[in-house]
Amino acid sequence: IWKGNLLTADGWLSRIVTDLAVSAEDPLVLYAIDEVGDVYQSRDGASTAAGWRPIDARLPSPARAIDTAHKTRMVAVACEGGFYLSTTAGHTWERLPAPEDGGKPTDVQFDPVKRYVMYAVTTRAAYRSPDFGEEFLGQSWEPLTEGLPKANSARFYVGPGEPGRIYAFLDGVLFTRRLDEPAWP
16 A cells, blocks of 8 residues: 555555554544655555545645544644644644744644643654643643753653653653653652
């Protein structure tokens, strides 16, 4: 299925899938990003080539990470040019007003426990969108990585849940704290 284009089963070169999200509401709905940043949706559990369709026509830059929320129609992507949210299963996209920290978007995640909380990660910091309900999802952000030392090399990972954790790997040193703690130890 993945040769040349996700929609062309007989292409010469195989494309690599770099990220995948499976709907918790309907496990037959999958979202995939390929190595060039194209975004696809399958509604048949990825069982056929004909079941895939592109959903990135309205995204202005290639996608790097994808996640789906508790509802199949809610999808978020981290693109080279910012973070985007779709509440229409990829038919339309809205650019989220994520903080401009000078870093490149690397990851986006929905919290599996708190339905209207999402996380945005860049090469410089990590953020959480507070739960103000569906209509305000991703419209405001609180920093999760303030108070860390400056570093030449940084990577961040959010492990959502109850209580959830944030991990920061700075110049070879790992920092971690629970998401419900106000500051780094």
